[in-house]
Amino acid sequence: MKSFTYVVLVLLLSFTACKEPFNPEVVAGNNNFLVVEGCINTGGGFSRISVSRTLNLQESVRFRPEGGAILTIEGEDNSKVEGVSDANGQATLATFNLNPAMKYRLRIRTSDGKVYLSDFVESKLSPAIDKIGWKIENGGMQIYANTHDSANNTRYYAWTYDETYEVISPYPSYIELRNNRLVERDPSINISRCWINGRSSEILIASSAKLSKDQITESPLVFLKGNSAKISERYSINVYQQALTKDAYEYLLNMKKNTEQIGGIFDPQPSEISGNLHCVSDPAEVVIGYISAGSISQKRIFITRNDKPSGVEWTYNQGCRQENTARDSAAHFANGNLFIEEFMDLRGFRVSFAEAHCIDCRLRGSNVKPAFWPN
């Protein structure tokens, strides 16, 4: 009887375990919708617009650029500014003379001859960023933005940012293995001080619509963990602020919610809302993205290691260890390691080495100091 009982139980408990691959035709199918991201800059600068295509879920590539698309910004007064997307899908349009009081739209002709058109959008001028600040919380630094519009006109905001931080390799290197021989390293090549660049990847938006004043206080942008490499030396963030229309804000809000969860049975139902771009020849075709117009304000700040509190959770550890071996055996350790220096002890000629990323910072970033970097 007991074994019988077990059979029953296994049956009962197998409810949760019955899982099979499910790849409906549509999911496996080839989907190739146009994705347009960018802002028509009416504040007197370049307009940068990215054109790409959607990918199938199973593809391991993250981004499929759409090169060779002809982009035209058209004003209500029939003014035109044209540009072409490059191999990375990026187009830069020289929109220096746009009128903020005018409405503009974007026309895209892709290389397959299809024409896409956005609605005319009003220009929303971004007020200045009052402050990019940071505060210490949860063992890290929360970077935030403050802004306001005394005219109470802006209400919806979006931010993106570029970040750059300096890293210093824990070990200097004086020698390198070349043609199976240890030779002196060229000291003019900087491999110990590098700068790593990053971009925002979250949708950062906020609204003051519920407030009596059009003011955003401490809207979170990015959280830096205390022991992160980003604040091991010096960190810089350059924040771009854009003002949105209500529709654009809701479009991004929905996109943000859809990305946070992927549909299971007890998850809420996801849904897409359409942006303001349409395919002219096939209005039913899905086009992703919302084109806004307006000015972009920006602000850069620096954070240095001196701004950090002390403590173990604020200490960056790259996880490096220096080791050594007989100089004759150096070649055996060449894979994945770089050599630091030669020395001699009781065992004879030795050579010290460490993992490559602990020595050559170019594996992590660029060894060229950005122009804006102090000292």
Add this chain to the structure above:
Amino acid sequence: MKTLYLLLFSFLLIAGLQSVRAQSDALVTINQQDGSMEDFVRSLERQSSLRFYYDQADFDSLKISLSATNKPVRDVLDEVLKPLDAYSTFYGTNSVFITKNKSIVTELPSQYLPDRPKKEPVRDFALADLESGRKEAAAATLENKVYTIGSAAGGERGNATLAGYIRSAKTGEPISGAAIYIASPRIGTATNQFGFYSLTLPKGKHELLIRAIGVRDTRRQVLLYADGKLDINVQEQLLSLKEVVISADKASNIRNVQMGVEKLDIKTIKQVPTVFGEADVLRVVLTLPGVKSVGESSTGFNVRGGAVDQNLILFNDATVYNPSHFFGFFSAFNPEVIKDVQLYKSSIPAKFGGRLSSVLELTSREGNKKEIAGSAGLGLLTSRVNVEGPIIKDKTSFILGGRMTYSNWLLRILPEKAGYKDAKAGFYDLNLNVSHEQNTKNSFYLTGYLSNDNSNLASDTSYSYLNQNLSLKWKHAYTNKLHSVLTTGFDKYQYQNYSNYQDDIAYKLRFHINQANFKADFNYYLSPKHTFDFGLQSIYYRSQPGNLQPYHDRSLIVADVIAKEQALETAAYFGERFDLSPSVSFNLGLRYSLFNNFGPATTTLYAAGLPKNEGNIVGTKTVKKGEIAKTYHGPEYRLAARFALSPDFSIKTSYNSLRQYIHMLSNTTSMSPTDVWKLSDLNVKPQRGDQFSLGLYKNFKSNTIETSVEGYYKRLNDYLDYKSGATLVLNHHIEQDVINTRGKAYGVEFLVKKLTGKVNGWVSYTYSRTFLKTDEVSGSESVNRGNFYPSNHDKPHDLTLISNYRFSHRYSFSFNATYSTGRPITLPIGKYTYMGGQRVLYSDRNAYRIPDYFRTDISLNIEGNHKVKQLTHNSWTFGIYNLTARKNAFASYFATENGAINGYKLSIFGTAIPFVNYNIRF
């Protein structure tokens, strides 16, 4: 011809019988071996003065061996003739007629001799019977006895009315819907729900025929002289199983004005195989045309495109909010206590209201009024016991049923490494019904119901919930024409989910809704053509939409309590059933409902005409306790018409409108144990719906095969759907996350049903669609650009076969097959990069479907032997659920693995599941 001749002969010779008596006592001595009839008669004639008359052909092969000494002639004749089914009739002074099969009546019935005074013997006979009738406590149980009603003095012409109750001889339960009639002229009636009948017949002798479900066909001989009362106790039908499920009113689907009404009795329900062999009331309801669910483990059901919260589930007039156990695997109703289930999906009588889609009325059995009885069942996961019996014999009875799972115990003995160490499944339900018949005019009914769940599926959160219901009903008859039912009750649904897995975040989340009901329903039978029903109903709601508390002192959870809500829903209704002619009938009903949301309440006010979101808040409105915060009211129309084109063919049409003031908030596909109910308030409007339907009904083979086609078109207004990413639990501004949508549903349902005979069951096919639409065409308040989109339970094709084959009285075999289109889902169809991050592109809402659903089940039901005298009656059920082991998808989900997003589908019963069930009756 010969008989006629003899009769005529006797007619002519009507004379004194007394002299024959002496002759028949004459003593004779006979001693004969293998003699002929002729020898025998001659011998008798020799010894007496009698002359014998008979037809030689009847007796020519007869050999008579007899030895008698000095015996009366009559006795000798009896000894010889009785085995031959022959009779001797003494007539006149010395004549004896011997006839085969029939005896000769030598006297005319009294009617033919008007001037002649009644003969004493007849009188004696009648009196004697009257007396024996009294001794039998007035209930007629014998078929061949002549029951005399009234005295002959009242004259023998004209009509008289006979009335009384038909009850079960075994349990004393009233038999409702029993037909009682005389064959010629055909006059009859049917008993009402209390087993009462009233029949007007010509005075004189009649044979009353009684037919009813579960009852042996029977008859009573009645000599009707005047108005009187005759209670009839009838035997239950035990052997002729094919009679058991005959509808009391075979052609009711043709004759009833209502359409879209499905009634299932528990015997039908029990023979349908279900998972683990637990007879499941709601699971069988799901096999009816027009009833769907999103998946097989969800007990929530959708009727004709309505949402799961649009079904009013009444258990003996008590509202049950959550009709399921263990995350929906089982329904929370004990099949041993249920008598029948009735689903109204099209024309909903005016006495029901408060939900848009359907009314599911579950009626419990009344307890045995004669003796204590009971049953017990052992299943793999649950066992059940019920006991019933009289409290006051023939007046008051009770039935007490309980059901409990022991899978919790089983889960605990699992080896630890199985990973289900902390999983538990615990639930039970209890039913108590007491019925009391004070007198013929007053009856009382008490129903108590409790269902409790405390389960988790090896997750951090335990879900416990509870339904509690109590209802008290008083049926009263003012006159034969006016009846009332007063019902009062208290219903409660609550849940308390908790997690004490991790100290910091240990919490309790509670929700409850209570309602107190009062209903006064009246029936007035003005004439056979006009019947009225009217009444007043009131429900006072009080709910706590959410209360989050830390589980203990160590928890860091901050308490969050949503303000309580209270409201009063009142409705008055009036309905008339009106028969224009025997073939044309109407049901006209009007219900007016009034909903008041009461303070204390603080409601957020939003700018008119703008979406309800944070940005458009213009203020708040606070009302004090007892003040009205918001009132909604409106009429609801319930109209139906029936045109019977022939006795077995009719056309029906109906129009219904309904209003619903209470909403279940759920944006998950399936009913989940965290769903809360919300009362309409300033910001959440009541849902409104209306439905037009048309149906054709045709019966074949003397009403044993019912067929029907029903089509409907339904509109829903202010149906709640949810914004993407809506938060429904502990949301202080729920109105900001809901969207009012418009819905439409249409469909056509085909049903062929045969509930009698060796092969019985039904086949139904439904084509139906359900769509929703938002008013906004863009922005967060829109879904699919404001176009119509299929709702979660839009399953266009649905084909169901439920069948049962009886090999014999003891063995029957059941087979189910069901196919339906997969339910709609929203799929991720692609990915792209936007604002620096990887995003998922979803299809339009509900643009795709999970794979189609197909399942077959079989079961074999074995009844124990049918000996009446044994301690217990046993029965077994063996079966296999999902015979083809098809992995029907219940849900799909997508997970990111190595940068690629892969889809998976989950099935709940993805294998063939054998089951066995054992039942005992005592």
